[in-house]
Amino acid sequence: METADITRPADALTFRVGTRSDVPELVALIESAYRGEASKAGWTTEADLLDGQRTDPEGVAAVIDAENSRLLTVERDGELVACCQVERRGEHAYFGMFAVRPALQGAGLGKVIIAEAERFAWAEWGAREMHMTVISAREELIAWYERRGYSRTGQMSPFPYGDERFGVPRRADLQFELLVKSLVKPLV
Known part of the structure; x- marks a missing residue:
């Protein structure tokens, strides 16, 4: 089993915009x-x-192809280790499709990646806020985002029950909560 190497500096990561050729690996x-x-x-x-799939090739390709969306890929030594979607939605950006290789989770990569996504949204589009939706039952994950400066809004949207492209729910109470963070101009 692969173990996380938390001693590697963040600058050992390479960020780039994903392409269609990345779809299977993503x-x-x-x-x-x-x-x-x-x-x-x-x-x-x-x-x-949830059982079933989280995404599929068509869904990932749609994110890559969308005019106002970028699927940022994160590589270490040429190997894909993480990704996230950043999408321009007016004056704010949306953060989604965030994934870090399971064996590398908990090693600090997530903090670096979300900070880069925020920097990207500000630099590319002048986004003033970052929005995301998280399954409200994911309290530990929401707490992690809160430690990164995101606030719970209490604004809920329904889980797409019956649409297996998003998974097969194991519970009847799933919904998404909107989290929001104000973005400020980086000092660098």
Whole structure:
């Protein structure tokens, strides 16, 4: 089993915008971070809440192809270790499709990646806020985002029950909560 190397500096990471040729590897990464037995090696698993898929090649390709969306890929030594979606939505940006290889979770990569996504949204689009939706039952994950400066809004949206592209729910009470963070101009 791969172990996290927390001694590696953040500058050993390479960020780039994903392309269509990345789709198979990105789908595998996202699936491994959220669903099935492999996801249980990390702490972001949704395997206790949802069965089925987290995404599919068409969904990842749609994010890559969308005019106002970027799927940032994160590599270490040429190997894909994480990704996230950043999408321009007017004056704010949306953060989603965030995945870190399960064996590397808990090593500080997430903090670096979300900070880069925020910097990207500000620099590329002048976004003043970052929005995201998180399954409200994911209290530990929401607490992690709160430590990064995100606030719970109490604004809920329904889980897409019956649309297996987003998974097969194991509970009847799933919903998404909107989290928001104000972005400020970086000092650097």
